[in-house]
Amino acid sequence: MEPSDSGLIQKCLAGNQDAFAEILSRYKRLIYSVIYNLMGDSQEVNDLFQEVFIRIYKSLHTYNSEYSFATWAAKIATNVCLDRQRQKKFHQVSMEEMVEISDNRENPEDLYLAKEQKHKIRMAVDGLPEKYRVPVVLFHQQGFSYGEMAIILNQPVSIIKNRLYRARLMLRDTLAANREKEAVSR
Amino acid sequence: MNCKECHQQLMDYFDHNRESKGLQLLHSHLDSCQGCRELFDELTVILGTLEATSMVEPESGLEKKVMKRIQSLPVLVKQGDDGLSKMFMGSLSVIFTLILLISTPILNHISFLDMLIHGRSFIYRLSGIVLDCQIIYHFVSGLFSTFLFSLLQQIQSVYTIALFMTVFLGVKAVYGKLAVVKNGSI
Structure with missing residues (x-):
């Protein structure tokens, strides 16, 4: 039977660093995805990935087992990303450096169109103000619930719901405007 | 159902709250309202794309880098x-x-x-x-x-x-x- 997250954390706090390797293995995809979807730049993602897990390791003594470890770790990852973005004040997307779960489409043209569409949607998400972008990423890309997002973002559920509502409409308006621009330029 | 109520229902739909009674009213409105129908179709594509490209696999070797850094840190104490x-x-x-x-x-x-x-x-x-x-x-x-x-x-x-x-x-x-x-x- 697999040890629980709390069990592994207790081992880490007892001085067993190898137990942390198991935690890292369990949550690496989640954390990497959160960071990638919030940041976009591949090199930054790798650096931040390491920084987040170092911070998680150093903060293990503050973890409250009443909350899920995924939520707690995602909160740390989100805070690290937002801090970095505020320092940088810009972010960039590199489509060529994406490493994704394999797509089922086999037709090269379809693959290209699908990638184009993903890129445009990705750019639209990246263009959202932070307070709207983060709920979109956490809900639609990472699958966190409203309750979990309230913990991660330290905001009431009602505010997050409102922001997600507005973010969806903003995304739609942005993409519609881009389509019109492309149609006019042709 | 008017368009304002439809928008609210759409948000519940994309929140994955899809109770059958609300869904029936929603689809009934969408059948008769082009504006809301377009909104529904566009959001389905946008949010569906985001949700399909959520998990990103970290580069190989990143885990080892993290553990190497963890092992250079002092062992945690209770x-x-x-x-x-x-x-x-x-x-x-x-x-x-x-x-x-x-x-x-x-x-x-x-x-x-x-x-x-x-x-x-x-x-x-x-x-x-x-x-x-x-x-x-x-x-x-x-x-x-x-x-x-x-x-x-x-x-x-x-x-x-x-x-x-x-x-x-x-x-x-x-x-x-x-x-x-x-x-x-x-």
């Missing part, structure tokens, strides 16, 4: 051991309180009960002093000796203030130790 200083402070506060409790009535030739009563009346007098600005007046007018005499009269009451402060510090130190022993919150 936070309870760090509470030693807090225990010491708490004990010191208790000892100091006991010294004050014993010495104050002896030095002032009053009983313990009288000391507490005197302390309470001091608080009332202190309020009066602040309002009357006696001390400030004495100091400003240069009547230092008068000021000193007033101060000497209050000296025995200072013991009472020190007593309350020490008890407060002692309680705070004990509370801090309890908070450290408990798992921290997010």
